Amino acid sequence: MSKPELVKLIDTTLCTACRGCQVACKQWNELPGLKTKQLGTYQNPPDLQWNTWTLIRFQEYEDKNKNFQWIFRKDGCMHCTDAACVKVCPSGSLYYTPLKTVGIHRDKCIGCKECVSACPFHIPKYDAKTDKVYKCDL
Missing domain, CATH: 3.30.70.20 (Alpha-Beta Plaits)
Incomplete structure (x- = not known):
């Protein structure tokens, strides 16, 4: 019998970029909060750090109709099988x-x-x- 594997799937169609996963990761791992500055974007903090292991990345753009849009995604360790x-x-x-x-x-x-x-x-x-x-x- 083969060893069990863990697969972590994130349904991006349900993600609202609330950053609850960022908060949960910090709480679960007892990581300190960060003092950050508002830089005119929803991206906060700006990047992963030694004490920020999960991050929602925001990319802002204008669509073909000149409407403001966001693309966002969860960033963190991919737990690669060939790391x-x-x-x-x-x-x-x-x-x-x-x-x-x-x-x-x-x-x-x-x-x-x-x-x-x-x-x-x-x-x-x-x-x-x-x-x-x-x-x-x-």
């Missing part, structure tokens, strides 16, 4: 969980930032204060 971050991690901090998601042992992280450079989605984020890399651990 570049896992391949390059020399300390074994990044690993595959039994459900085949990408987990992280922060206590093993040596702060080399190899995973930060390797991830094509720019997901792992380095925190200079702790000299560790952070990302969603699902």
Whole structure:
């Protein structure tokens, strides 16, 4: 019998970009809130950070009728089945969980930032204060 796999699907037709998933991620993982500035867009915070692992990205545009429109999507770790971050991690901090998601042992992280450079989605984020890399651990 094969090992179980986890698949995380997001029905984008139901997403209203309320950012409830951002708040839930911070609460569940006991991550500190961020003080941000309003930059004239709904995109807030501007990017994923060491303490922001889930983000709703907003892209604003004008359609062919000159109407203002938004495209939004959830951003965060893709939990790749062939993850570049896992391949390059020399300390074994990044690993595959039994459900085949990408987990992280922060206590093993040596702060080399190899995973930060390797991830094509720019997901792992380095925190200079702790000299560790952070990302969603699902």
